[in-house]
Amino acid sequence: MHWDVLREGSVPIGLHEELAALLRAAYPHFPEFFQGRRSWSYVRPELRVIGWDDGRPVATAGVLRRFIDVEGTDQLAGVVGLVSVHPSCRRSGVGLALMREVRAALLGLDVPFGLLMCAPRHVAFYERAGWSLLSSRRVRYSPDDTTEPEQFVDEIATTTMVVRAAATDDAEWPEGAMDWNGASV
Numbered sequence: 001m002h003w004d005v006l007r008e009g010s011v012p013i014g015l016h017e018e019l020a021a022l023l024r025a026a027y028p029h030f031p032e033f034f035q036g037r038r039s040w041s042y043v044r045p046e047l048r049v050i051g052w053d054d055g056r057p058v059a060t061a062g063v064l065r066r067f068i069d070v071e072g073t074d075q076l077a078g079v080v081g082l083v084s085v086h087p088s089c090r091r092s093g094v095g096l097a098l099m100r101e102v103r104a105a106l107l108g109l110d111v112p113f114g115l116l117m118c119a120p121r122h123v124a125f126y127e128r129a130g131w132s133l134l135s136s137r138r139v140r141y142s143p144d145d146t147t148e149p150e151q152f153v154d155e156i157a158t159t160t161m162v163v164r165a166a167a168t169d170d171a172e173w174p175e176g177a178m179d180w181n182g183a184s185v
């Protein structure tokens, strides 16, 4: 396998089509997304990590820099989403390799933290990749930034995860309610 990191403006149209096919295979329970060449879900990322095997993309993730409002203070983060490995390649370490590449991409974007929200069943995977589960806290985010404006979700989130981008930096993600002022990737 080999890995690429592409800024969004460098992704050729044909690759969007291939990524959409990979995402459809990875997220069969979200048939409303990833139709045709649409290779994003709730908001479009600014950078893609792509793992290639035999000339086709089999793993991918998206990253978008965003300031999260933590009780009035803007905290910069690289929001990570679209994390996926083709079903034919799972449980053989490709997902962990993908997350290593994501960590390197976060460093390249010069953000102090990676941030994501996930389903409870994926917490163990992200912890294996070095991410930490934040304690439960109030979170406000838009459910989808791609169509009509929608009411923001305002909930106590139990599966928000962070990773420090640089191993040398020992700052912790700040405590307190988080307002995304937008959607997750």
Ligand SMILES: CC(C)(COP(=O)(O)OP(=O)(O)OC[C@H]1O[C@@H](n2cnc3c(N)ncnc32)[C@H](O)[C@@H]1OP(=O)(O)O)[C@@H](O)C(=O)NCCC(=O)NCCS
Pocket (backbone or CB within 6 Å): 026, 027, 082, 083, 084, 085, 086, 089, 090, 091, 092, 093, 094, 095, 096, 097, 117, 118, 119, 121, 122, 124, 125, 126, 128
């Ligand atoms: C989550 C996903 C990316 C993992 O990819 P993968 O290549 O299978 O991951 P790896 O083989 O590197 O797994 C490493 C470890 O993570 C954990 N892990 C991986 N998938 C897991 C799962 N579905 N449930 C619980 N733990 C899991 C295991 O500890 C695994 O080690 P093990 O195989 O020795 O038990 C992949 O299952 C996927 O694409 N899922 C569909 C898309 C999705 O839901 N993405 C997450 C969005 S939040």
